[in-house]
Amino acid sequence: MRTRRLSTIVAAAFAVTALATGITVSYPASSSAADASGIQRQAWLYPGSPGESQCTAPAEYRDDRVKSGALKPEYWYINSDGTLHLETTAEGLCNAYSTANVADLKAHSASQYPTVSGMTASDVRALVSSSTKRSNAVSQLTTLITNNGLSGVDVDFEDYWSWSTTDFSNYKKFLQQLASSLHAQGKRLQVDAPAMTEDASFYDYAQVIATGVDELAIMAYDEQYDTPDGARCLPITPYDWLATVTNYAKSKVPDTSRLVMALPSYGYSAPDPCDLNSVNGNIQFSAMKQSPGFSSDPATVERRRDPSSGEIRWTSGGVLYDYVDSTAMDRKLAVLADLGITKVSVWSLGGGNPWFTS
Template sequence: MKKRIKTAVVTLTAFTLLFTSPMFTPIIPEEVKAETSMTQPLRLAGTSRYDTAIQVSQSGWNYADAVVLARGDDFPDALAGVVLAKSSLVNGPLLLTETAQLSEGVLEEIQRLGATKVYILGSPGAVSEKVENTLADQGLTVERLEGTNRYGTAGEIAKAAVPQAEKVFLASGSDFPDALSISSYAAAQGIPLLLTEKKSVPEVTLETLQALGVSEVTLVGGEGVILPEVKAQLEDLDYIVDRLSGADRYGTNLEILNSLSFNTEAVYIATGAKFPDALAGAALAAQNNHPIVLAPSKAFSEEGMSYLGSRRDEGASFTLLGGWGVISYGMESIIRTGNVNPKISLQYWDGYASYETYLRQLSLIPGKATDYVDYVSPNWRGSIGTDGSLKLVWDEGSSNYKQLTNMAHGLGMKVLPLINGSGATLNTLLKSPAAREKLIGEIVVLLKNTNADGVVIDFETPLDYGDAKDPYDGVRNDLTAFMESLHSELQSMNKLVVMAVMPRMSSSQYWLDAYDYKALSQAVDYLHVMTYDHHYRTSAPGPISPYPWIKQVLTYIQGQGVDMSKVLMGIPYYGRDWVVDGKDANGNPTYNFTAFGYSKALELADSYGATITYSKYNDADPVGTPTFKYTDEKGVEHTVFFDDYTSWNAKLSIINEFGLAGVGPWAMGWVDENTAEGLFPLLNQHLR
């Protein structure tokens, strides 16, 4: 018996599936690893376009003699000003402001840089005299570059930045994408960027061409944006004219990227749908002649994917300009992985761990961590008070939090601390708007102090309070209100919100009425449905997360109107060893248990010579759940259920069947080196 079990261990370690079925693909970890190439992007995003510009400035400049200041609610002046920002006249960042008053934080950023001069772009109708006076009152030298309109202002900017130029780029003054696409290159090369109308070149632009001594003009954009008449008009004036264009704004962007010589060690990504966050980023990209790629709202073209793939293969870094509302999580994953349908891997770092244990678990992720994991969730909550106070596991000033966050960030993963609660304490907290607000404030402080990227909320078994007709009405409304408020607050900080909810498979489970699954899914970035503990601590022995039951739960959730592309499916990394420990009042057996991971289950079966079989939940179960029984030295009979590569593989196949966002297993504390060797390649195969 022992020999046979040992053979099974060797077979599983070699990742050979213990079944043959057309619905499963054999696991070949090395091939999966070889095909994977990922880079974790940096994201520059603030709470507003003005704050984003400040973050861009802080990212790129420690000091600058001068800065450029443009209005943030329109694009022409700022994009023309990118060339000025890179010029020897400034060599500093491009900041944005509201028209009527200097936006919050801008003056402080100018002072941080040690700048003594500010170039304001546009007339007082673009940036008011009040803004100019505010700057002057601080002892700053202010120079305004303005024309009678956007075309004239672009001309004045060009003449200040590059007084003599043989060549200019000419883009539409009516829309931003083409000017944005060329802006970093134009600035890096010291080539003026001017603007034109669709049908003809404005007189003020022609005057600028003459003043600069230009002989060559490159039109940026297709004939639907700048008509052929413009080219003819310029050629009639003896200018050499060529054009960079594609079928649309994204095609023009790619034509620029492929036709011109950029430094592609770093690539900047901006949305092609809106301009604000990209304006200041163009000046940062221009510092070292880095390209700007325009990201569509939904999907890159084949050519766009190819360009990004080539940059990833070269080891380029990616910087995203703007928050999650501008460039979504899904789009970031596409940029990072090259997979047009990437899935999320949220790994609960550990339920309750020491600093050293967290480090050990982090070390189990093989090779490039982002081949297998996107987010890790440590549990740093010590306790939650009924007043919303949050106590952490280590002292508030402990360096452990930031050190662990930095280590995860260094591996390219995001960190989402777990905040959990249950029962009467949770109910008292939820009933109080003041307590809910306090807890949100505590979470904000936690994220700021630890540099974490968001939070996972796990509120379980809330008790009923409401009216007689709907006992859970009160707690349901308060729980949803809390999540909506939390998401609104953290979204403004560009932080992620995940909520873990208990699994439900029918309306008869009234004790789960506190969860309005649809409303909660709309108040979070991801909804983690904890599809485990079907057989739980004190239940009769049985599979913890049987395949058919998972599908029943997800079918119910789907029927509630939940967007399944936001759902993370739970799988257990743990097994349970049940024993009878007595009888209840009716004479039925009661149970207790011991929990352990996959490797321990195999060791236990081996040590007692037990035979591992696969128990099927019902006829719809394709492989079943590994199980065995043994009798210990005291004569006590044990029943064990756990999961292995075979059952995990079956469950992970459900992700694509339901179009889920990904997976959220519990928890890395049950994973050791032997388990990790096969588990992480399995995750890679299904998620990447």
């Protein structure tokens, strides 16, 4: 998901009631604070104009929440003609490329993986279908990463469900070229992937890893877009769905050191019952606090906490509001710890979005 363009981890089992099925599952029975605190943290951030809420991201990561992990700023996006645009602070953008930005990232993280973003199938297709544009992009990415002493590249090409088998084949060619180029310079490649629970023609985790990708970041959020017709919108990341996505990923990529499970820190609003065409997603916490009916009263927050996801959900004026707070993040992290995951990435920093409590 992109725009534009723990003091205590619960160690005792907590009951999860699936919204759609009524099935009750317990997560996690064996996780402890130590289990979850040993998971490497990563986080994405993205550019904005001065005054936009994402511009608070540096103030957030400067608390060294990912000092031993990774920061992943969006530095490039794909133009409609398949070329890459480098987003810079000279354009008046926060969180964009500059030597000062690079230095700040390095001061507050162990690894840095600037993101190249493609949010539509047509833009992705324009790049990966051309051998010349693939080569030019690989050169552009590798050169900046190498010259600035950064760790590698994060590839976030989305709109997967609109990809043809040819698109996926060309995408793998691009990844293979980029992985080879980066590895030759001692750099690494991370790739963002859709949350999946079964095999599909448009994407295959094992085939992507086979191109030479070092880490696959599974974006385990936005389950609300799978809500059945006429129902209340689902949570962003229900516990049982998170476990299913994770177990499927492990079946395709058995080496869990190469898996990064991505968790949400944001909210959304939608009509109740759900209208998928009217979901307002990626709402940062600073904006969510302005929503009708928002409450910071601890008792009210706990009454609104959804047992299937830990998320805070309420309705006002026929609109459902849902956001992920620190407790929900802690509990989702505990699910992953119980499943043997060692790395997580959070979308996203900025706007005062919640973070784990330890």
